[in-house]
């Protein structure tokens with residue numbers, strides 16, 4: 001099939017490459033010429049495992065191309081996936097839907113025949129009908145343009161795998177047995193034939209699935225981090241607690257990793273956007289618990305700063321503090337709402353000299369936080385440090401020999417914000433080891 005993907009960020013670029021891998025002819029469209037040039041050269045403008053391989057493979061044959069032109073996209077296919085960003089509005093909890101509505105308004109007048117628009121961007125419930133209104137107003141073919149909502153659940157760092165092998169496909173339509181349903185089922189044919197469950201819903205439910213899923217995941221993480229607070233007060237160990245809880249199949253171990261909490265471009269923004277939308281709908285009481293989920297998450301960052309102060313004998317100002325990790329989680333260079341950088345920034349503001357190392361996210365971190373120091377080697381970054389903070393759990397950190405690290409610091413004191421350093425090894429190497437949620 002021929003199809004386009006409008007908006008080629010983390011979601012769209014991965015979707016475009018994955019659709020090409022499924023055998024389709026794909027044109028990706030993005031308004032950013034630099035991004036388009038990089039993608040056409042077979043390179044993602046961000047780090048995502050396996051994505052460059054797919055981009056290189058399919059741009060080389062011409063099966064996958066990228067453009068900045070809406071006209072070219074409209075003429076290329078009659079199946080259009082929309083994956084533009086829907087960030088949080090500055091200073092507000094709600095989503096900023098400008099990019100989405102602009103993309104639809106740009107595309108609509110150029111649709112001259114029957115077409116299917118598939119929304120993949122994360123949106124507040126009630127957005128798809130607004131997209132339909134724009135299409136009715138601006139598309140010359142009127143109701144021959146059908147809309148499907150198909151939320152995307154990919155995790156960064158597993159984006160390619162999650163797109164090619166999703167655990168479910170959710171499709172929201174305006175009615176039953178639409179042409180849009182036949183078209184999208186054909187586009188996902190290989191995935192569906194491999195046994196992936198397909199859940200067909202109305203538009204509102206399909207939009208809600210994504211909001212509810214992310215609200216649940218965020219709640220699960222904040223639940224275990226709330227338990228960490230009680231563990232800290234009582235001398236219990238939250239990592240052992242999580243392991244023990246996780247054996248109960250009703251609870252499950254996944255997403256129950258305690259630590260510095262969640263960040264990234266999705267969970268923080270999505271729970272806030274969900275609360276804002278529930279408020280507009282008069283259902284705000286139903287989601288007041290998400291305020292607490294958000295607050296627990298933010299308290300982990302504050303607790304890390306307090307622990308750092310404690311380890312610096314009560315005074316952060318003038319201390320040399322090394323932060324291992326800048327990405328919001330391992331295996332990505334994404335620093336959006338990164339807990340690690342939030343802590344690094346807070347310590348800098350309290351007067352510490354903060355040196356950051358991250359295996360992939362240094363360039364992004366440097367641009368966003370030029371006031372911090374950066375060293376591109378984990379051992380180089382700890383030189384003469386008074387305190388080491390482990391804030392993003394890259395596997396390379398657990399592999400380092402704590403003795404070799406100790407030889408370079410001024411004071412062998414470490415706080416493990418992710419609980420993946422082995423306390424026995426680190427203490428045996430002479431370190432004062434502290435961790436969130438551990439005695």
Ligand code: UDX
Pocket residue numbers: 152153154155156157214217221254255256257258259260261262263264265266267328329330
């Ligand atoms: C998330 C959802 O998983 C995905 O389904 C949705 O589409 C987008 O948001 P992502 O942001 O890529 O994906 O990351 P995820 O792996 O879910 O982690 C989110 C954050 O939670 C990270 O900061 C991670 O470090 C943290 N986390 C995750 C925990 O602190 N503990 C856990 O047990 C799991």
